[in-house]
Amino acid sequence: MAMTFEGLLADRSRWRTDDCSIGKAMDLIGTRSAVLLIREAYYGTTRFDDFVERVGITDAVAAARLKQLVAAGVLEKRPYQEPGKRTRYEYVLTRMGEDLLPAVLALMQWGDTYLQPSGGPLTVVQRETGSPVTIRPRSRSGDDLGLDDLAIVSNDDWVAARREAAQ
Amino acid sequence: MAMTFEGLLADRSRWRTDDCSIGKAMDLIGTRSAVLLIREAYYGTTRFDDFVERVGITDAVAAARLKQLVAAGVLEKRPYQEPGKRTRYEYVLTRMGEDLLPAVLALMQWGDTYLQPSGGPLTVVQRETGSPVTIRPRSRSGDDLGLDDLAIVSNDDWVAARREAAQ
DNA sequence: CTTCTGACTTGATGATCCCATAGCCAGACC
DNA sequence: GGTCTGGCTATGGGATCATCAAGTCAGAAG
Structure with a gap:
């Protein structure tokens, strides 16, 4: 396999730059709020209000971003119920999110x-x-x-x- | 050191969430174009037009983003000169960028x-x-x-x- | 039946990101 | 002197991201 390396990593001319995994990843989680919500999930946060408070974003943004992360498959929305309370939903990491x-x-x-x-x-x-x-x-x-x-x-x-x- | 772990990673209550390194990092390089420019730098790209073409962004965006990355210390702007051409500038990774x-x-x-x-x-x-x-x-x-x-x-x-x- | 709370939703406004197009400017080449 | 080219800068417009403020809605508590 003959190959020369022009740059730090590689010979740039041998591939195209569309279809890039990094670009696709940035399209999904390329916002500050998304990354910080995922960070919070690692810290163990699961409930809406906790996300809002600990990430320091407004509830509107949190709702939009959580919905988007669920749609992307990074988080999962699960029903839970505390005794004497009605059913609520918590957000937990999927395998994709853990990775x-x-x-x-x-x-x-x-x-x-x-x-x-x-x-x-x-x-x-x-x-x-x-x-x-x-x-x-x-x-x-x-x-x-x-x-x-x-x-x-x-x-x-x-x-x-x-x-x-x-x- | 007594410590209980509520979540996946930790006891959330023991620190504040401001002053977060992840948030600061996202403020600097939290855009698609910035990350893709850095990717290109790893691939060995150094010249303006190559960045524009290979990242697939407009020259206006590339100019703004490169300027911002230089200001942040991720890239360095260096003069270079090809024989018979005038002095130009190339963008190379700093240690901070490599890291x-x-x-x-x-x-x-x-x-x-x-x-x-x-x-x-x-x-x-x-x-x-x-x-x-x-x-x-x-x-x-x-x-x-x-x-x-x-x-x-x-x-x-x-x-x-x-x-x-x-x- | 009213209140309260947790979990949203909606609306208005502003900042930022991106694209497209156009213009500028310094020098090498003719 | 005029043209070309590499490397920007400027302007305008649309999408996304953010904030603040207000409204909704279900059900447990009183």
Whole structure:
């Protein structure tokens, strides 16, 4: 598989830039309110009023954004009932929503490093040990990878190369 | 350090939600065009017209967004000169911009999984081996962590706990 | 039957993002 | 001197995102 790398990551000329997963992801969750609602869901918030208060947005925005996240499949709307109260709905993360955790944590980690005068108000730790958690690109064999260690290939090329290698 | 965990990640009541790194990060790079420009920078793009064409935005938007990213410190504007041409400027990632890679890759990984019918057009691989790259939360000792393995503590608590442990 | 509360919905207004089109400007080339 | 090109800047308009304020609606409590 002959391939030259012009830039940091790759040979740009070998793929098109439409149909990009990053763009599609940004179309779904590219607003401040959506990301902060998802953050709150990680923190354990499930109820409408708690979302409104803790995210610091208006109820109108919260209603619109929650509806949109449910439609996208990131959150699920579930009935619940406290004793002596009527049925209400709570918002819980789907698997799809849980799998956004790396992206949200990476953003938090970056913000802690570069946008906070003294390291950010919260720390993510391993529950068992209390030691801090980092999030980085990682090879199959478990090594931490930097920008220079990475390359991007078009999926078609990659599949072809695997098939070739398998022969 | 006594602490109960109500939600998936943590005890919500022990910190405030203003001053959030995720919110600050979204204020800086929370637009589709900004993220896609950063993606392009990872791919090796440096010149204005290439950004415009490959991201698929108008030159007006590109100019505004690039200016904003330079002001934020994510990109740096550098003069360059091709032989027989006048001096122009190229946009290159700063360290701060490079460190956004985990977040962008995590988003791409998520989009590939959930927003693409057949896995996305591109694959990120380790340059040396060609094996695919994943991005996940990781403990200090190198273990992959899931949502259930994580906890969030307020930084004040964490520092206090470390001091206590050190005694 | 009225009140209250949790969970929205609606409406008005403003900021921001994007697109499309057009114009500008500095130099290399003729 | 005129043209071309790369790299912007300016203007106008539509969509989305946000805020604030007000209204709705179901049912438990009084």
